[in-house]
Amino acid sequence: MKQRISMFLILILLATSTVTYAASENSVNYTPRVRVDHLFTQEDAPRLRIEESNLGDFREDERIRLHLENAEWKNIDQIPADTQVRGSATGVRISRVTSRTLQVTLEKDESINEKAGYQIPIYAEATAGGYATVRIEAWTGGVTAETLNFAGVVGPEKTGEQWLREDMPGHFEEEKQEEKVEEEPEEIVEEPEIPEEPIEPEEPAEPEEPSIPSEVIFFVDETGYIKDGIQYPTDVAPFIKSLPGGTGRTMMPLHHVSLALGAEEVIWDEKSRSVTVHKGEDTLQLKIDEPELLINNEVITMDTPAIIQPTGDGLGRTMIPVAHLAQALSVEYQWNPEDRSVTFQPLFHP
Numbered sequence: 001m002k003q004r005i006s007m008f009l010i011l012i013l014l015a016t017s018t019v020t021y022a023a024s025e026n027s028v029n030y031t032p033r034v035r036v037d038h039l040f041t042q043e044d045a046p047r048l049r050i051e052e053s054n055l056g057d058f059r060e061d062e063r064i065r066l067h068l069e070n071a072e073w074k075n076i077d078q079i080p081a082d083t084q085v086r087g088s089a090t091g092v093r094i095s096r097v098t099s100r101t102l103q104v105t106l107e108k109d110e111s112i113n114e115k116a117g118y119q120i121p122i123y124a125e126a127t128a129g130g131y132a133t134v135r136i137e138a139w140t141g142g143v144t145a146e147t148l149n150f151a152g153v154v155g156p157e158k159t160g161e162q163w164l165r166e167d168m169p170g171h172f173e174e175e176k177q178e179e180k181v182e183e184e185p186e187e188i189v190e191e192p193e194i195p196e197e198p199i200e201p202e203e204p205a206e207p208e209e210p211s212i213p214s215e216v217i218f219f220v221d222e223t224g225y226i227k228d229g230i231q232y233p234t235d236v237a238p239f240i241k242s243l244p245g246g247t248g249r250t251m252m253p254l255h256h257v258s259l260a261l262g263a264e265e266v267i268w269d270e271k272s273r274s275v276t277v278h279k280g281e282d283t284l285q286l287k288i289d290e291p292e293l294l295i296n297n298e299v300i301t302m303d304t305p306a307i308i309q310p311t312g313d314g315l316g317r318t319m320i321p322v323a324h325l326a327q328a329l330s331v332e333y334q335w336n337p338e339d340r341s342v343t344f345q346p347l348f349h350p
Helices: 002-021 076-082 180-190 194-208 254-260 322-328
Strands: 024-028 033-035 047-052 061-069 071-073 084-086 089-096 101-108 117-121 124-126 130-138 146-154 216-219 225-227 230-232 239-242 248-253 265-269 274-279 282-287 292-295 298-301 307-310 316-321 331-336 341-346
Touching (some): 024 146, 071 146, 089 117, 124 146, 248 322, 254 274, 298 322, 316 322
Antiparallel strands (some): 024 047, 047 117, 061 101, 216 225, 216 341, 225 230, 239 248, 265 274, 292 298, 307 316, 331 341
């Protein structure tokens, strides 16, 4: 009898210790609706937030695995550089296990007396309709195991007897899932004219359609922006910075505007408090609280220095005046005082 009671108490202790040891607060910053085959990039990728519930809950190298459902990991080499950290967190190490699973090491500096927090971008491609989820599997015990939705994926996927089709104005078109579509390519292959279709390299005449938008609209004091009629989320809003003499400057989020207008990447250097933007053959560089803006090593002096605007989660975004940002990105812009909007229009060079 005593042995049974002892075993029972041991089991209770083990169970409670397992529950209390996993101590993290996990969330995804937003859950967009996208189409199958949508590839999340710097511009629109949801972020997985993992933060210590209590100081010291994470060890120096906390290991987890991240499993995706209805999606596959892409561009994993970019994830460590784009992960945002706070407190005692110093970064992440990533290795691929399968197309759907990553091994992740959360690095921290235990000498810093602050809770560690990580925001990991989910660079993934949606592969099936339904909810795309990320499942956190704790390997060293400090992170709470949990499954979170990071996107709602619109079919075509069968759910019961009906096709999953959601109305997504501006995003998707209705598609017919007929097997005849598969037969047509086979017939085309037999046609003698097909070999000449390699002339399709002329489709590089498409640079006008894909990544270069016709217009991008931001609104003062409102998060999010509209690109070619489609709304995208942001974590910070443009604002008007008051200057002496009753004037002001419209300050824009460098990260969001740059990516919306076709920049390949925006890189933040914590040590030098500097930002580098790569857009085509152009490179932009600036430092926080300094007025100099370098465009391909040509110095432009801004009348208002770059500043950091808090995003409400302990992090922030670099903000610079709209006129200088438009010049740096080689775009035109228009200010509309009625709705307090800024519309960017790329300059197309023949």
